[in-house]
Amino acid sequence: MMIEKHEDHCLESCSVHLYVRKNWLGSIVFPFSALLQQSEFSDQIDVLHRAQIFKKECKALFPNRRIIATVFNDEGIHLLVTRYIKALNPPQQLLDVFLHDSNATLDLIARFVSLIPFITDTSEEYDGSDIWMTSERCISLAIGNKEEHAILLCNFFLYFGKKALVLLGTSVLEGHVAYVLTEETHEYLLWNPLTGQCHKQFDPFCPLQSVDCLFDDRNVWFNIQQNNTPMAVQFDYSKEIFWKQLFPKNFQGTEAQSIQPEEIIYYDTNKNMVEDLKNRIERNLKCKIMEWRPKHPTCWNRQCTSILRQILPKLELDTGSFVAFEEESEFEKLLQFYWVTGFPIQMPYTNVQSVIDAVYQTGIHSSEFPQTEFALAVYIHPYPNNILSVWVYLASLARHQ
CATH class of the missing domain: 3.40.33.10 (CAP)
Structure with missing residues (x-):
């Protein structure tokens, strides 16, 4: 702080003397971790803004198709849907039933997810106010909506090393639905998490009516094919002629940490x-x-x-x-x-x-x-x-x- 002072005995023509005096006003400490979090927060704001623009562009192309890129968690924090996808462990009790039959184990796990009671969403999807719980909370409360069921089943499949994504679309029987898409050696399978049923892509009895959107832990894809029925859809989402993607390849803003836990702890039922x-x-x-x-x-x-x-x-x-x-x-x-x-x-x-x-x-x-x-x-x-x-x-x- 600089102070200007005139000496009393000095004439007005005397030069001004400048003194430096230090006064303690207080201090502010910025932890390095806080700076990193602030940087991450700024990056997430940019990513969320990008996701909103992406949704508007998709709706302009096909207004009637479903697209969800961001949601709120149960604490009111705005998040990308990709942060809900992470490999999670199913109950050990299920893994011990069919020790030598992986297909039967997957069917049993799909059945377990279907037994979690289902609740309908109270908010309209198109106002952007969807609220999703984590998979751990979904199991601890023993309740979940369609998307939370699909995310849980997808995370269980990822635990087995399956290539799995959440699929948003519509069904003849259920209206808006969330399925799980798994990529097998020579075919794609469509899993309904509310019933535990699995359908092949070309199964005429599959109730899925439209395939609108896919997402995993890294990206969101919107179906821009003219025909979006399951039998006609090309599921190769790496081809931009069929799928519009939220993030281009090698985009640096998708490394945000998953909100899912490292593992889920289960307890026995009385x-x-x-x-x-x-x-x-x-x-x-x-x-x-x-x-x-x-x-x-x-x-x-x-x-x-x-x-x-x-x-x-x-x-x-x-x-x-x-x-x-x-x-x-x-x-x-x-x-x-x-x-x-x-x-x-x-x-x-x-x-x-x-x-x-x-x-x-x-x-x-x-x-x-x-x-x-x-x-x-x-x-x-x-x-x-x-x-x-x-x-x-x-x-x-x-x-x-």
Whole structure:
């Protein structure tokens, strides 16, 4: 600080004397790590701005196709979708089931993801306010939206070294969907994370209607092909004639750290709790079925119920497909005396009422055939972190006249 001072005894013609005096005003310390974070933050602002421009350009080309390049995390921080993709470990319990069959293990992992209850997004997609949780939080809360399911399944597949990306599009059955695309040796596979089903690209029964956008941990690709149906799409996203990419090759702004953890920690589900829940669901269903039949008596066939209870665990282990079981001979004995109608229902557990609603919608309880008997069995298969697979087998038995 410079101070100008005139001496009192000096004439006005005297020269001015300048003095230097040091006054302590305070200090500010900038840690080097903070400077690095500030630099990274500035880079991310540039990248996010680039992503917004990219989205507008894509919408100008194909207004009806889906494109998501940025979202908010559960702390309100604006992020690129690429930061959600990272190889993550599935539960060890699933890895130990099929030790020598990698394909069966992948199917089981897809099934596990499909058992996480699904919630719809409360915000409109096109206003740019999507909020996505990390895969770890999705599992810890045992709930997630379509995109969070797809990201979780994609991250599990990456753990196995698969070449996997998240696919955004539309479905005939579900509207807006998020699938997982895996690149195999000679084909592409499309995985629905909400059902656990896998379809080949040219499968005519695949419900996927359009392929609009892909993203992995490094880039986002928008489909600019005129025909975006799965059978017609060229999935080689390295070709710019088919796919518009957010970042050009060797772009330096995509090295931002993933927001996913290094690994996911799982805990075992309490088996006593599962048994209590199974008994409670069974009791509630029996009471409801009798309520739904106020004008008719409801008789329970214990023999058939015993058979159904033995069948359900085997259906879970075989993911619900047909298997030859030992109880078939006992069923044949029943068929000598009864006309049996029924089928198993499988669903992720959310609450007891959802199970009751699913059984009611089958309409099996409404049988007015004289002397109808019923059989009911409930089975719950526990997975880690209180993720449950609920099975209900309801059958009606009418005696042959």
